[in-house]
Amino acid sequence: MRLKVLQKMLWAAVALAIPAYGALHLLDERAETPVAEVSFRPTFSLLDAEGRVRMPSDFAGKHLLVFFGFTNCPDVCPTTLAEVAQVMEGLGDDAGKVQPLFISIDPTRDRGLELAEYTAAFHPSILGLAGDEAQTRAAAGSFRIFYEREDSSGAPDGYTMAHSASLYLIGPDGNWLRQFSYGTPASEIMNDLKQRL
Amino acid sequence: MKYLLTALLLSLSATPLLACETVQLGSLEISEAWSRASIGMARPGAFYVTIRNTGATDDALAGIATPVSGKPMLHETVVKDGVASMPHAPAIPVPADSTVQLEPGGYHGMLMGLTQVLKEGETFPVTLTFREAGDVTVPVAIRGMGAKDAGCVDKKD
Ligand SMILES: [Cu+2]
Numbered sequence: 001m002r003l004k005v006l007q008k009m010l011w012a013a014v015a016l017a018i019p020a021y022g023a024l025h026l027l028d029e030r031a032e033t034p035v036a037e038v039s040f041r042p043t044f045s046l047l048d049a050e051g052r053v054r055m056p057s058d059f060a061g062k063h064l065l066v067f068f069g070f071t072n073c074p075d076v077c078p079t080t081l082a083e084v085a086q087v088m089e090g091l092g093d094d095a096g097k098v099q100p101l102f103i104s105i106d107p108t109r110d111r112g113l114e115l116a117e118y119t120a121a122f123h124p125s126i127l128g129l130a131g132d133e134a135q136t137r138a139a140a141g142s143f144r145i146f147y148e149r150e151d152s153s154g155a156p157d158g159y160t161m162a163h164s165a166s167l168y169l170i171g172p173d174g175n176w177l178r179q180f181s182y183g184t185p186a187s188e189i190m191n192d193l194k195q196r197l
Numbered sequence: 198m199k200y201l202l203t204a205l206l207l208s209l210s211a212t213p214l215l216a217c218e219t220v221q222l223g224s225l226e227i228s229e230a231w232s233r234a235s236i237g238m239a240r241p242g243a244f245y246v247t248i249r250n251t252g253a254t255d256d257a258l259a260g261i262a263t264p265v266s267g268k269p270m271l272h273e274t275v276v277k278d279g280v281a282s283m284p285h286a287p288a289i290p291v292p293a294d295s296t297v298q299l300e301p302g303g304y305h306g307m308l309m310g311l312t313q314v315l316k317e318g319e320t321f322p323v324t325l326t327f328r329e330a331g332d333v334t335v336p337v338a339i340r341g342m343g344a345k346d347a348g349c350v351d352k353k354d
Contacts (some may be wrong), residue, residue, distance in 0.1 A: 071240055072240050072241060073283070074233070074240065074241045074242055074243035074305070074307065074308070075243050075272070075274045075283065075301055075302065075305050076274055076276075076281045076283075076301075076302065078233055078243075078301075078342060078343070079301040079302060079345065081343070082342075082343035082344070082345060085343050086343075113239055113240065114236070114237075117236055118236060118240075121236060121342045121343075122342060122343050123343075146279075146280050150282065152284075152285070154270050154272070154284075154285035154307070155283075155307075155309070156240075156241050156309050156310070160282070160283055162280055162281065162282035163280065163281060164279050164280050164281075165276055165279060165280065165281035166279050179279075181279060182276050182279070182281060182302065183276075183302055
């Protein structure tokens, strides 16, 4: 009799544990592990400061750490680029295996504002890219990120940009690996990268 | 001698040390005012500060003014569903018995129309206007472009 009660309890525990495990696993996958269905290959064709067209194939074999932003953004963008700089410093000898990219979602204004000088102020390895409007739309679309111009009297030149503020990690084969949401500590990003390099 | 003393005081005021000191205005304690160095004057800067209200009356930061910006304004960075935007904040509440931080990823003073280059290691004044307590001017430490906080040795919370 007592065994039966125990058995029931055990079965109940299993019944509870299965969906819990499943939910955990799902969360895991969404946040961390790329699976076949969510894996995709973001692409871009954008100009660097020297006017050269840069594409993912230029960086084949390297991990790409990509941020979309604009230089008239004095809060979120410097904070994230400072994190990227810290990650690159922390990677030491492995830093050469990672190419950080800053893709401007306000390219017309940023091209006139010495984008290279801006990115270099954070870390010399960060490459700033600014295409034309269509190229930028296409790049953002392929990364599945959002940006939008917002007219505002309380912003320089009367407008500001709302934009996805995560960092995106692309593998050496060009496949999307994961994102780091805004505010992820540099140490966490570095540890993730170190395991992959 | 007098000239030397003035020069000494001026050079002292150029160090970020002073900016780490707490400035008192009634029951408000203002500390850790800082900003990041700028490249030129074409892009806006951001201003951060910690405000502690030790009193029993709610207050609010209603505005800022500084000679380094032709159009200073209060903003709040909002990250919703991963998308960051920066709406204007008409005022920043400073409730009684609480500490409010203007910090990266949250409230900040948006310093538009810079009138001078912000150079690391220097300071500039910002006047804060509170609804109840009135005005107070604090020295703001200019830190490196990659700074994340005021860099004060003994951080007050
Ligand atoms: Cu702002």
